Structures are given as structure tokens and as C-alpha cells.
């Protein structure tokens with residue numbers, strides 16, 4: 001029986017590299033795997049690009065209202081299919097994940113989803129939440145923090161400064177946004193320092209305001 005996999009990990013843990021590896025493994029055995037990804041990820045357009053710059057073309061970009069089951073059944077009518085690899089699976093909608101379970105159960109096709117567990121504010125992505133609920137096999141892919149502990153968080157930086165609030169989705173490399181994967185402890189430390197610097201800025205502002213009011217009296 002085919003299974004639905006969810007392989008999750010922080011940024012830089014090698015998810016895309018793994019997809020490319022699995023794709024080639026299928027090819028070498030004369031089997032057919034395809035790569036799909038949600039349309040929200042604009043990085044590399046219709047390509048998936050790993051950090052070492054290896055790239056493969058995406059077979060389908062899935063949009064919000066697309067029905068993956070319908071797309072795949074149409075695909076199978078034309079070509080064979082043994083495995084579906086899903087990049088950036090955190091951006092899937094819940095209904096997409098439900099459709100992927102039908103592909104597994106009704107069509108007997110292995111589905112391997114790769115994605116982030118949580119966003120930079122430590123909230124689950126909708127696609128990841130659905131995958132945690134539905135996947136048969138859940139595997140963590142590891143990467144390390146600067147302190148050498150396992151990195152499980154994605155910290156967002158804008159113009160080199162850490163940010164802890166904002167929109168859930170901001171693509172790496174766009175609008176001065178970058179991410180660094182960290183362990184929970186290092187993220188907490190960074191957040192504390194960030195809050196302290198904001199407090200300091202506010203106190204300085206208050207002091208300036210008070211001095212101004214006093215001077216105008």
C-alpha cells in the first residue's frame with residue numbers, strides 16, 4: 001500500500017536536495033516520479049533549486065483552488081506515475097493534503113511531502129498542520145544551529161535584523177528577507193535581546209518627549 005510521507009525540517013536541512021536525490025533514484029530504477037509545488041513559492045519560478053544550486057523542473061505548480069487529485073488522474077492517463085514529490089508542502093491548503101491522501105489510497109501512488117514545520121513566529125503552517133494530521137510517516141530532517149544543537153526554528157531577518165512579527169509568508173531572498181535556522185534556546189535569546197533593544201528605544205523616545213515638553217513649558 002502506498003504511503004503519504006511528511007519530511008519536515010528547518011530551512012537549510014536539505015529538503016530540496018533530498019527531493020532531487022529521490023527523483024533520480026526513481027529514474028535510475030526505470031520508475032517515474034514527478035515534482036509538484038504550491039504556487040505561493042516564487043523562488044526559482046517553476047524550478048526547484050537546492051542550496052548547492054542543483055535544479056530540476058517542477059511538473060506542476062499547484063494553485064490555491066486546484067484539485068491535485070484531478071491533475072494527477074489526468075497526468076496518469078498520459079504517463080505512468082510511481083511517486084509524487086511535493087516541495088514547499090507547508091504552503092499547501094488542507095484540501096490539497098486531503099486530495100493527496102486520496103491519491104495514496106485510491107491510486108496507490110507514494111506521496112512524499114517536504115516542508116517546514118512552523119513559521120518564524122513558531123506557528124504551524126496550514127499545510128504542515130494538515131500533514132501532521134494525515135501523513136502515514138512523519139520524519140524530521142536535521143540541521144544544526146550556530147551553537148551546534150539541532151536547529152528547529154526559522155528566524156526571519158529583514159535587512160539583517162531579526163523580526164518576530166509580520167506576515168506568515170515572506171519568501172527567502174525577496175525584499176531583503178533572509179532566514180536563519182536556530183535551536184529554540186538561541187531563538188529565545190535573540191528574542192530577549194530584540195525586546196530589550198525595543199524597550200530601550202521606547203524609553204529614549206519617552207525621555208526625549210518629556211524633555212521637549214519641559215523645554216516648551
Ligand SMILES: [Zn+2]
Nearest residue numbers: 145147183186
Ligand atoms: Zn542554538
